[in-house]
Amino acid sequence: MDGEGLYYSGRVLWVVKSGDRLYGKVLEDYPYYVEVDGDSSFCTCPRGGNCEHVRAVEIAYERGFYFDCPGEEPFGEGCAYSMLNSVxxxxxxxxxxxxxxxxxxxxxxxxxxxxxxxxxxxxxxxxxxxxxxxxxxxxxxxxxxxxxxxxxxxxxxxxxxxxxxxxx
Ligand SMILES: [Zn+2]
Structure with a gap:
């Protein structure tokens, strides 16, 4: 499935923005964690970045589906859940x-x-x-x-x- 397919089938679980970085979690066959920093990206899938999961997180961000998080932490997961707990x-x-x-x-x-x-x-x-x-x-x-x-x-x-x- 490509990035659009992942996004539109609801597989982007959450996206957080912290400073210039985006973090996200995408559920495919496994859960994958994504980090995007300008032109460079990292993903925990076998491709390691520049993949459909990165694209899906970028599309979610472009559509406004993200939380703004203060501070920096690896993969933004803690922040994502504290934001989610408030909603x-x-x-x-x-x-x-x-x-x-x-x-x-x-x-x-x-x-x-x-x-x-x-x-x-x-x-x-x-x-x-x-x-x-x-x-x-x-x-x-x-x-x-x-x-x-x-x-x-x-x-x-x-x-x-x-x-x-x-x-x-
Ligand atoms: Zn990936």
Whole structure:
């Protein structure tokens, strides 16, 4: 898929601008991290830069899909998440996309389990019915993939607890 395809299929998870640099995360078969500094670029994909992921991040930036971040840090990820945490609806969308991606690609289930815990934290603050339903469906998928993991049982009972609380 080229940069436009990646951008328009919603695979650019976030972009931050810090000084003259752009940082971004793009979900393809794996998550890739991008840094653009003027004419030079770096990407964690096998090509290492000047790739479709860099292009996708540039297109997102041109379309205004980015956060302005103070300070500099490697790959801008910490800043991206602190900005996202200040916009709960956007944070939720990004988390769902990461979780869906993890369910498709994460053979160990470890990333997906971590993302479920993050989703539970957000649901604890805002146990909206629609969001609970969405996580319930994804958790069913997880259970089907990893039926005999102890972590599956723990995730399910944690989710039950949240759901009971939101009803009562
Ligand atoms: Zn790349």
């Amino acid at each position: 709960p609806e956007l944070r939720w969308k990004v988390l769902l996309r990461e979780l869906e991606h993890a369910l498709e690609t994460d053979e160990s289930g470890s990333d997906a389990a971590k993302l479920f815990y993050e989703a539970f934290k957000l649901l604890e603050k805002d146990p909206e019915g629609r969001k609970l339903k969405r996580i319930e469906v994804l958790l069913d998928e997880y259970s089907a993939l990893f039926p005999d993991y102890a972590v599956t049982e723990r995730l399910k009972s944690e989710f039950q607890r949240l759901r009971i609380r939101s009803v009562g």
